Amino acid sequence: MIKAIGGYFGLEMSRAESLRYPDAQYFQSARACFYALLIQGKPSKVWLPYYNCDAMLGPLQRMGIDYGFYAIDEDFTISRALRLAPTEWLVYVNYFGLCDRQQAEVLRRFNPAQVVLDHAQAYYSPPVDCLATLYSPRKFFGVPDGGILVSNVRVGSTAADEEASHQRMSHLLKRFATSAEAGYADFQAAEKSLEAFDVSEMSQLSRNLLACADTPTVIEQRNHNFLTLHARLAEHNALAFDPSTLNGPLCYPFLNERNDAVRPDLLGESVYVARYWAECQGRCSPASWEYKLSRLLLPLPCDHRYTDADVQRVITLIEKGLKGD
Structure with missing residues (x-):
């Protein structure tokens, strides 16, 4: 589109940087990233930690892919009992953004080409050489949608639903202008709307907001x-x-x-x-x-x-x- 000059003012936010992971693919949510990766890779089974949210199960269930759970020890390392078959994947969560050392051990124990690192809680931990690293910037910044996939595997996507992204802004605006309490019901509705995942891309609104992070x-x-x-x-x-x-x-x-x-x-x-x-x-x-x-x-x-x-x-x-x- 031709850039408009003149007219009414919009929100003014200084762009502090380009997107943090420029070689990544940007999706509506981390769950959508995982779904797109599963469509492309089609593992026979995926192993996930017991200590994790159910969001990652939706894509597996939709694809009909078998999954199992593994235990973690008190230092957040993986229980020694787990073994991977050649067609299986393992998901490891970088808990709280504090488990870089533990995930390095995971990559020593298992074939990195079979490991997906869940960095939903570790936005600033860099991706490493493995099957994929997933990020959820909504855990760190006020954006209406967004998931980031860093992988050598290129996956399919569809265009972002920009209007849906605009509709998920009300809780952010209410907290900005009034209080956290005022926007909480809208926040819950926004989160609920993202449960209906597909492979749509991150909105331009979220991309622009993320680029404002110092x-x-x-x-x-x-x-x-x-x-x-x-x-x-x-x-x-x-x-x-x-x-x-x-x-x-x-x-x-x-x-x-x-x-x-x-x-x-x-x-x-x-x-x-x-x-x-x-x-x-x-x-x-x-x-x-x-x-x-x-x-x-x-x-x-x-x-x-x-x-x-x-x-x-x-x-x-x-x-x-x-x-x-």
Whole structure:
């Protein structure tokens, strides 16, 4: 289209960079990326971690592809029992953007050409030489749709539904103009609409918004907030991390036996913490590590939106809750 000159003003956002993964294929969602990859590759079976959301199951079920689950150990490495047949694939999740070391071990143990790395929680962890790496920028930025596929395998796609993308903007605009609470019902509707996956591409709206991300600032602030939380909460956290490897993590994963009581206190003070992932409890033993994670883990917000004062408020609430005050 010819660029318009003059007329009314639109939103003004400075483009900070080009798209982060220029050689990737851009889809409506990470689920759509996976679906397109399955159509092209047609594995006989796919192995996924018990500790994962059900979003990845939809494409497998639609394709009629067999799948199974594997356990992870307490350091998020794969249980030693798993073996892959030559026509099978394995999906490994880079949990919280903190498992680069563990995924390197996965690629040593298994044929990289059979491994799909799920970086939905690891937007800033670079892709590596394997079958494919999947990204979900909606976990990191306010965009109405988007999934990124990095792979040497070229897959088919269809044109983006730009109008549908515009209709998924209301929760972003309401949070920008009023509050998180004002847009929550619209957010739920937007997420629901993306369950109807196909192989359509990422909208131009999402591409333009992603290009506004100031990557160095975002990574620096996420790392800083993570380290601030870790300095105060590490002694109460059953999980251990290597802070020297931080690269813009999704959240600060906090595991403590009292978290069942802490979560409602956070909610009451408008600190909204996701649950990863309640649905896995239906396929796990109540005694398993995955079941414990899905019930007790608090993925505390540490992203680039938050100041030291915001992070300190979260710390104060956590410490108060652990004491039972």
